[in-house]
Amino acid sequence: MTITINHYLIISFLLFAIGFLGVLVRRNFLTVLMSVELMMNAVNLNLIAFSRRLSDLTGHVFSVFVITIAAGEAAIGLALTIALFRQRKTLNIEEADTMRG
């Protein structure tokens, strides 16, 4: 079984698509955050695969940065979750629509 960069791209796209659907379709704010993490993971998969394909370490460094951003985003998102729960006693994002025009 030989694996080329195309296999990686397809797997990574599918992972990204699943995360994207999760963000748009789920109601629970926590699950939406988890889907964002899935999307970031898919991007990392691409960075590592291209790094190997081009024999260049830069992709590794960038995926370390992406993991950093994901950690900060998770911290802020979970703080928002707690704030939302305190205000509304719910995690349903459809009920957090005060700014709807």
Add this chain to the structure above:
Amino acid sequence: MTGNVLLAGSAGVAFLVFALLALAMAVGVVVAKNPVHSALFLLSSFLLVACIFILQQAEFVGAVQILVYAGGIMVLFLFVIMLVHQRTVKTSLAFQHQWDIALLFLVLFLAPFLYVLGTAKLPDVPPNPDAFRAVGGRLLGNTEAIAWVLYRDYLLPFEVASVFLLVAMIGAVVLGKRSRETMD
């Protein structure tokens, strides 16, 4: 774009197994009704992707993935799930009515992806496994090589990332703090 072979033989089979399992776990994250189940599916997906990283000679990133995602972020998620008592959350429908928009955007993403997959040409770089552990001409480890690139070429982004983490930490504390009125 069918240039170099990245993995061959049993490593390729291992990649396919890991990748398909990771996809199945990702579907579990989106489909599971209970957030705890979602978190556990997400954890397995992260671990499987870390296995794929290690297959690609990205040992350092694989270790960071396990430490930061599986060790840090997942614990944070589970703590928050514990804090917001799920029983008091109304378990109405788990999915909202946006399937049509979501699938439309997915098709809009899929079209350029397939176009690029079919037409893009990558330069034909000879495979060089030493590139991931060579430091200034000597062969050390993957961690040393990444440190070399990170602190020599990407020092400013590295410092910006540390400031970003500080901002995120302060922001999380401020957002999570109870206001004075609700305290008593």
